[in-house]
Amino acid sequence: MANARSTRRTDYDEDDVRVRPSRRGSRPRTRIRPKHDDAETGRVLTIDRGRYTCLVEEDTRREHEVTAMKTRELGRKGVVVGDRVAIVGDMSGDKGALARIVRVEDRRSVLRRTADDDDPFERIIVANADQLAIVTALADPEPRPRLIDRCLVAAYDAGMEPLLVLTKADLRGPESLLELYGALGVPYVVTRGGDADDDWDLDPIRAHLAGRTTVFVGHSGVGKTTLVNALVPDRQRATGHVNVVTGRGRHTTTSALTLRLPRFGNERGSGWAVDTPGVRSFGLNHVDLGRIIHAFPDLEPGTADCPRACSHDEPDCALDTWVEAGHADPARLTSLRRLLASREQAEDD
């Protein structure tokens, strides 16, 4: 009991008390003001063993990182990379200083996964991102269209725009792979870099990333690390934290890591890259397939005559008639159904 009470004490936020209660005992201002209304807003850059690296005073000359922990008042609510949070306490960013996250602001988008399709637990990988860069090598390793499809479903489900990043173009051209995605109209960039090109032109991909927050996913060996490092030359400095990067420069955490991209062209904001070291695949157990149709605005009106709770991949689906009547391209319906089916299939086939 005594223990619980003392914990409450530490939860009490001394920063909130601007006016001392008078001797006659008026109530402290914290009681009547909204809680923590002088908290600072931060962007969660990465998470490591319960410590949240947050960027505060963003885009000002006083921009800096602070390390924070969750507080009790958050309850069981999770804090994920990309979250905008309210932070109080020691905001100095000094070594050993620990601030406290007291609130998580509403999320604009949520990229989720389940470890595999049988896993009942969904995990949020990143919040508030705009774009999902699906990094795929054109060869070595061979492209895995099923995996790409699943990433597309995850992006559409999250309310994020997909971007196909096709690497190792020095080994093979993109034509046959792009045939699969032509009807979907997924934006793409083709790159060749790393050891294959001393003079790597990153401008085409930078144009897609400028001013937005992009999450990078990709299977092992596709060149994701090579690409992200090239995009963020001062990566080591950008992460800054010894607990994120070990002496050998490898991540000890599977948390996503947010990196600021250098400014590109006339964009006002430089944009952010979110690297996802541990994410190689997307379990789609949590995905509400009913949401995927929203990514197909040309087909969506055709679902008006569908049976209730139509999966859009069944004999009575009204989309067949809609397409036969010439309202939309049949290839679009084929692509939609391929995506809908990708949840039921293994990633590797």
Ligand SMILES: Nc1nc2c(ncn2[C@@H]2O[C@H](COP(=O)(O)OP(=O)(O)OP(=O)(O)O)[C@@H](O)[C@H]2O)c(=O)[nH]1
């Ligand atoms: N030929 C060719 N090789 C590339 C290209 N980009 C990267 N590579 C090579 O591909 C290999 C894998 O690259 P990484 O960047 O480590 O791939 P990754 O996707 O981060 O893989 P993990 O480190 O396993 O997560 C390395 O040997 C790179 O040098 C490219 O455009 N062309």
Ligand SMILES: [Zn+2]
């Ligand atoms: Zn239908």
